[in-house]
Amino acid sequence: MAKFITIEGGEGAGKSTVIKTIQAHLQKKGIAHIITREPGGTVLAEKIRSLLLDQGDEILLPESELLLFFAGRYQHIQHVIKPALKEGLWVISDRFVDASFAYQGAGRGIEEARIEYLKEWLIGDLCPDHTLLLDAPPYIGLDRIKARGALDRIEMEKIDFFNRVREYYLQLADKEPARFHIIDTRLCLEDVEENVQLWLRHLE
Numbered sequence: 700m701a702k703f704i705t706i707e708g709g710e711g712a713g714k715s716t717v718i719k720t721i722q723a724h725l726q727k728k729g730i731a732h733i734i735t736r737e738p739g740g741t742v743l744a745e746k747i748r749s750l751l752l753d754q755g756d757e758i759l760l761p762e763s764e765l766l767l768f769f770a771g772r773y774q775h776i777q778h779v780i781k782p783a784l785k786e787g788l789w790v791i792s793d794r795f796v797d798a799s800f801a802y803q804g805a806g807r808g809i810e811e812a813r814i815e816y817l818k819e820w821l822i823g824d825l826c827p828d829h830t831l832l833l834d835a836p837p838y839i840g841l842d843r844i845k846a847r848g849a850l851d852r853i854e855m856e857k858i859d860f861f862n863r864v865r866e867y868y869l870q871l872a873d874k875e876p877a878r879f880h881i882i883d884t885r886l887c888l889e890d891v892e893e894n895v896q897l898w899l900r901h902l903e
C-alpha cells in the first residue's frame with residue numbers, strides 16, 4: 700500500500716543525504732515512489748520557494764511567510780502528493796506541514812491555533828504515515844551548510860531561532876511516537892546511513 704513519508708529536521712541535518720539512501724533502498728526493492736520537497740514540488744511552488752528563500756529588498760513578514768508556505772503546500776498536495784498516493788506510489792517529501800509549526804510557530808512566534816486553522820482548512824486529514832526526524836544541535840548543521848556555500852534568507856536567522864525549532868520538533872516526536880522516528884545526525888554519515896537502513900527494514 701502507498702505510504703506518505705516525510706523527512707524533517709534542522710538546517711543541514713542531512714535530509715538530502717538521507718533521501719538518497721531511502722531512494723536507493725526503494726529502487727532496490729522495486730517500490731514505485733516519488734521524491735518531492737517543500738517548499739516546492741510543483742512549478743508554481745518552486746517559484747514560491749524562491750520568494751521564500753531568496754534575500755529580497757523587502758522584509759518578508761512572518762504572517763506573509765506562513766501564507767506563502769501554505770500556498771505552495773496546497774499546490775503540492777493537490778497536484779503532486781494526492782495524485783501520487785492515489786496511483787499507489789510511495790511519496791517521500793523533504794519537509795511538510797510539521798515544518799510550519801516548527802519554523803513559523805516555534806521559530807517566528809505565530810500562534811499555533813492560526814497554523815492549525817490553515818492545516819485543517821487546506822490539508823484536512825492528509826497526514827504522513829511516517830516521519831523521520833533528523834536531529835542534531837543546530838550549530839552542527841549550520842557549520843555543515845556554511846561549508847557548502849552562501850546561506851539563504853532563513854538560514855541567516857540567529858541560533859536561538861534554530862534552537863526553538865529543534866525543541867519543537869523533539870516535543871512533537873515525543874507526542875506522536877507512532878509516526879516519528881528520530882535519527883541522531885551528529886553521527887558520521889556511515890552510521891546515519893546504517894540507522895536509516897534499519898528503520899527502512901522496519902517499515903516493510
Ligand code: Z5A
Pocket residue numbers: 708709710711712713714715716717737738752768793794795796797798799800802803843844847851853854855884885886887888891
Ligand atoms: N521551512 C519553513 O520555514 N517552513 C515550512 O513550512 C517549510 C520549510 C516546509 C528550506 O528548506 C527552508 O524552509 C528551511 C526550513 C524552511 N530553512 N532553512 N534555513 P530546505 O529543506 O530546502 O533547506 P534546509 O533545511 O536548509 O536543508 P538543506 O540545507 O538542504 O540541508 P539538508 O538537506 O538537511 O542537509 P544535506 O544537504 O543532506 O547536508 C548538508 C551538508 O552536510 C552536506 O555537505 C552533507 O554532505 C553534510 N552532512 C550531512 N550529514 C552529515 C553527517 N552525518 N556527517 C557529516 N556531514 C554530513
